[in-house]
Amino acid sequence: MNRCLFTALSLVLALTFSCSEMSKKQPQSKSSDRPTINLDVKKWELSNGLRLLVIEDKTLPIMSYYTFYEVGGRHEGPGTTGATHFLEHMMFRGSKNYPPLVFDSTIEKLGGSTNAYTNFDMTVYYESLPSAHLKNMIEMEADRVKGLLLQPDLVDKERQVVFEERKMRYENSPEGKLYLRMMQEVFKGTPYGGSVIGEVEDLKALTPENLRSFHDNFYVPNNMVIVIAGDVDADEVHSLIKSNFGDISASTKLSDLKNKNDDKSKYAFKTKNIQKEVKLNGTSPSPLFMYAFQGLPLGPRESYVMDILSSVIGDGESSWLNQTLVKTRRPLLSNVYASNYTLQHNGVFFIGGELANRVSLPTLKSNLESYIKNKMCDQAISERTVQKTKNQYLLSFFEGLKTNAGVAHFVGLRESFFGDYSEYKKEIQIYESISTTEVKEVCQKYLASAEGIFVSIWDKNKETN
Known part of the structure; x- marks a missing residue:
């Protein structure tokens, strides 16, 4: 099973493109004939603070079950980096009524699948299985919250798995x-400047x-969002969740922990003077690079504008960066992309790619800087490219309606980050209202007029600090 981090790109896609349930899975037309999304979500909050959201869909006898905990890499400190991700692994290694390795095998026997991920802001567990096993699934999830074992021998064994994952992901x-x-360079000195x-x-x-400390502090009902989507009865789900989770006490110290961890001054960029070049030695026979700029957190309007900007300049064959740097008579790159990675309390915008044959890093860096400062914002951004991107975003929202997992993930992310699953309504309105002028202004402000960090890796590079 692939217990792994979201990469930057996959997180961006999850936050930007994941889609919600639509009533009867058919678009409803507004007067403008633009399709919209209407969620039919039933939401409860138990007396201990646990939030439950249920989306009924009787199309097929299957369901998806997601659990969101607001704890991730940013909640760690010196000496405990990696603890939340390590704990994610151990949640599959035994609880009071489900001995080690039984959790996975039980779900597989029920005809389902299970996995999880950890990022800087949260940890998420998810299962998909026949809805006839709803009761079993709820009991199993409650058991590993109440009775996680954390046996020393299994912790040591899983430690080796985590080391191997780190080697695969990084080294x-x-x-x-x-x-x-x-x-690490962009977020130096902040809780985002490390490794999950x-x-x-x-x-x-x-x-x-x-x-155990992270489990007891953060795996508590008032830090938990459960989302179940599929062929279920919402009232039955509520009753089962209440009977299995209702007796777990809310944490009285969670508020203080959150206030400490959410102090916005901890996440602020330590300096605006980030212009720097870093060279890494690696196994890549062709140079790879990332050119990164300070970005914005989730929520502000400009962060949505930067989503549009990243797609206009770097998403797909027709994007400006691809046409200018790849699909040209003398290409500088063999591939290119752009990404706006918005975290809960800060963000980063970056352009990346692989150099074409016989193109040097200094040549690429010089040309790319010139394009960004002098050409890109005017040439790439037009009424046509902005409207095309907005259309693609709306289509991507609808595409996510195809699965219960897509619905549950979409709802849970917004409920966890914003405290309200219906935040998607505001998102769609903002994306639809973004103007070409706004995109150009954001491009000038955060890219053309800003400084960036240029990081490259190549098997012929000499490492620099």
Whole structure:
């Protein structure tokens, strides 16, 4: 099973393109004939603070079950980096009524699948299975919240799995090593300036007691959102959740922990003077690069405008960067992309790609800087390209309606980040109202007039700090 981090790009896609349930899975037309999305969500909050959201869909006898905890890499500190991701692994390694390795095998026997992911802001667990096993699934999830084992021998065994994952994601992956260093440079001195998997020395030292502390502090009902979508009866789900989770006490110290961890001054960029070049040595036979700029967190209107900007300049064959740097007589790159990565309390905008044959890093860097400062914002952004991108975004929203998992993930993300699943209505309105002028202004403000960090990796690079 692939217990892994979201990459930057996949997180951006999850937050920007994941889609919600639409009534009877058919678009409803407004007077303007633009399709819209109407969610039919039933929501409860138990007396202990647990939030439950249910979306009924009787199309097929299947369901998806998602659990969101607001705890991730940013909640760790020196000496405990990687603890939340390590805990995610251990949640599959035994609880009071489900011995080690039984959780996965039980779900497989029921005809389902299960997995999880951890990022800087949250940890998410999810299952898809026949809806006839709703009661079993709820009992299993409640058991690993109430009775997680964290046996020392299994912690040590899983530690080796985490080490191997780190090697696969970072040490043995040029792309992963490049991405990690970019994040460390952009967010230096903030809770986002590290590795969600954790530093090697911290992973070696983490104990069952460390993991238990994170579990007891954050795996509590008032820090939990459960979303179930599919062929279920919402009132029955509510009754089962209440009977299995209702007796778990809310944490009285969660508010203080959150206030401490959510202090916005901790996440602010430490300096605006970030202009820098970093060279990494890796196994890539062709140079790879990321050119990163300080971005914005989830929520502000400009962060939505930057989503549109990233797609206009770097998404697909027809994007400006692809046409200018790849699909040209003398290409500088063999591939290129752009991404606006918005986290809960900050963000980063970056352009990346692979150099074409016989193109040097200094040549690419010089040309790219010139294009960004002098050409891109005017040439790339037009009424046509902005409207095309907005149409693609709306289509992507609808595409996510095809699965219960897409519905549950979409609803849970918004409920967790914004405290209201219906935030999607505001999102769609903002995307639809973004003007070409706004996109150009944001391009000038955050890219053309800003400084960036240029990070490259190549098997011929000499490492720089």
